[in-house]
Amino acid sequence: MRFLRSLLLCSGLIAAASSRVLKSRQSTTVSTWVTAEEPLARAALFRNIGSKGEFAKNVDAGAVIASPSTSSPDYFYQWTRDSSMVFKVLLNSYINGNSSLNTLLREFATESDKLQRTSNPSGGYQGAGIGEPKFLVNGTPFTGSWGRPQNDGPAIRATVLIKFANMLLDAGETSYVTSLLYDSLYPSNSVIKNDLEYVANYWQANGFDLWEEVAGQHFFNYMVQQRALVEGAELATRLGDTGAATWYTTQATAIKAALPNFWSSSKGYLLSTLNTGRDGLDCGTLLGALHGNGARGFGIYPASSDEVLVTLQKLVDVMNPLYPINAQSGAPGIAIGRYSSDVYDGVGTSTAHPWFICTFTVAEVLYTAINQFAARGSIIVSSRSLSFYQKFYSSATATTYAAGSTAYANIVTGMKNYADTFIATGQAHAATNGSLSEQFGRSDGLQKGARDLTWSYASFLTTKWARDGATAY
Numbered sequence: 473m474r475f476l477r478s479l480l481l482c483s484g485l486i487a488a489a490s491s492r493v494l495k496s497r498q499s500t501t502v503s504t505w506v507t508a509e510e511p512l513a514r515a516a517l518f519r520n521i522g523s524k525g526e527f528a529k530n531v532d533a534g535a536v537i538a539s540p541s542t543s544s545p546d547y548f549y550q551w552t553r554d555s556s557m558v559f560k561v562l563l564n565s566y567i568n569g570n571s572s573l574n575t576l577l578r579e580f581a582t583e584s585d586k587l588q589r590t591s592n593p594s595g596g597y598q599g600a601g602i603g604e605p606k607f608l609v610n611g612t613p614f615t616g617s618w619g620r621p622q623n624d625g626p627a628i629r630a631t632v633l634i635k636f637a638n639m640l641l642d643a644g645e646t647s648y649v650t651s652l653l654y655d656s657l658y659p660s661n662s663v664i665k666n667d668l669e670y671v672a673n674y675w676q677a678n679g680f681d682l683w684e685e686v687a688g689q690h691f692f693n694y695m696v697q698q699r700a701l702v703e704g705a706e707l708a709t710r711l712g713d714t715g716a717a718t719w720y721t722t723q724a725t726a727i728k729a730a731l732p733n734f735w736s737s738s739k740g741y742l743l744s745t746l747n748t749g750r751d752g753l754d755c756g757t758l759l760g761a762l763h764g765n766g767a768r769g770f771g772i773y774p775a776s777s778d779e780v781l782v783t784l785q786k787l788v789d790v791m792n793p794l795y796p797i798n799a800q801s802g803a804p805g806i807a808i809g810r811y812s813s814d815v816y817d818g819v820g821t822s823t824a825h826p827w828f829i830c831t832f833t834v835a836e837v838l839y840t841a842i843n844q845f846a847a848r849g850s851i852i853v854s855s856r857s858l859s860f861y862q863k864f865y866s867s868a869t870a871t872t873y874a875a876g877s878t879a880y881a882n883i884v885t886g887m888k889n890y891a892d893t894f895i896a897t898g899q900a901h902a903a904t905n906g907s908l909s910e911q912f913g914r915s916d917g918l919q920k921g922a923r924d925l926t927w928s929y930a931s932f933l934t935t936k937w938a939r940d941g942a943t944a945y
């Protein structure tokens with residue numbers, strides 16, 4: 473009894489303390505906070521890149537540590553997915569004028585080549601081994617049991633390196649590109665072509681999802697694979713590898729034709745995995761809409777599509793009642809986790825928490841949708857998306873609203889304010905020095921799991937850029 477009373481007292485104190493924190497943080501507007509956080513996130517991201525990063529000194533050049541945390545949890549490894557997400561951000565900064573990143577991007581290409589050639593538990597070079605998800609920081613294989621293979625990483629890596637290769641070709645650096653990046657040989661000795669061959673040959677095989685837990689066919693994977701193959705076919709054409717271009721295009725077309733299988737008409741949202749035992753609502757689906765389309769779009773499930781926006785809202789609706797911090801007075805918005813039945817607490821399995829990546833990703837999808845409306849000059853409301861848009865403009869009907877109309881302006885303002893509440897939620901749980909871990913406590917809001925998660929910083933940066941109107945990657 474006394475124990476219970478002190479427990480209640482104690483949790484009351486925690487609640488009071490964290491709502492004070494929430495209030496003081498809220499005095500900084502989202503705009504002010506994202507501006508201050510950008511250089512901090514950039515610096516934090518660089519600390520995790522080998523070999524010059526402060527936390528990655530004895531790490532291969534061009535390797536990205538997922539986090540400096542070496543125990544509880546041990547994230548001192550390089551994951552193809554995380555590294556590629558991080559280098560996507562660096563490539564974007566390079567495009568925007570930071571020429572010193574050229575060396576770093578080449579180091580990433582060299583390290584990728586080394587990892588591909590390393591026989592590992594998934595298999596060997598020029599074959600199944602390309603699907604190995606995780607390596608030691610010196611490039612040697614991780615041999616413990618793991619959810620392998622994971623076939624999203626090679627696709628995301630290819631997307632990053634294809635864009636880099638095109639820039640180098642524009643600059644006349646053909647021999648570097650054709651020796652290391654894309655050689656038109658089969659079997660290939662080059663990084664991009666090995667990734668593309670892997671994706672083209674293995675996309676139909678079961679692989680683990682981006683959360684490394686379930687084997688099957690995943691929306692996120694299909695989206696990033698389709699994009700890699702379309703862009704890969706264009707690079708192959710540019711370099712005269714016409715047979716490969718045809719093969720990649722055929723496979724991309726097949727993936728595109730299979731993507732609608734993820735739409736569940738009975739549930740009214742996109743499933744993250746086919747034939748899943750879960751509810752299928754997953755932050756990975758939103759990541760797929762972003763990373764499978766980028767700035768350009770491939771005509772299927774962009775952020776602004778009805779299917780993605782209604783899935784986003786359903787995910788928010790299941791996350792809202794799940795975490796006590798969402799009901800806390802002064803909470804600036806709704807914290808989002810990976811999926812509702814998640815039990816990974818960042819160290820082991822108990823109850824899962826919201827993630828910075830997922831909370832920011834909801835905002836990023838909303839901002840990206842707004843940017844896509846602006847590029848198109850209209851918002852198309854259909855019966856499927858009507859209830860989504862009515863949240864922001866109650867008199868919306870299923871019609872097309874042109875830019876400049878009152879309805880368009882109301883929807884855009886409402887969506888932007890809504891997106892900002894997700895940023896504000898991340899803001900409330902970020903450290904004052906800008907640090908972002910993997911998760912933040914469902915009840916106490918405190919950072920949990922791997923500290924300084926490199927992908928959390930990458931996710932913040934692309935979200936911030938989308939808020940600024942850029943279609944960043």
Ligand code: NOJ
Nearest residue numbers: 682683684685816820821
């Ligand atoms: C570690 C994985 O990286 C994570 O995604 C997973 O949820 C946990 N193991 C629990 O299986």
Ligand code: NOJ
Nearest residue numbers: 538551553554682683684
């Ligand atoms: C666990 C996450 O589920 C997975 O997506 C990530 O690759 C690893 N942690 C490393 O950050």
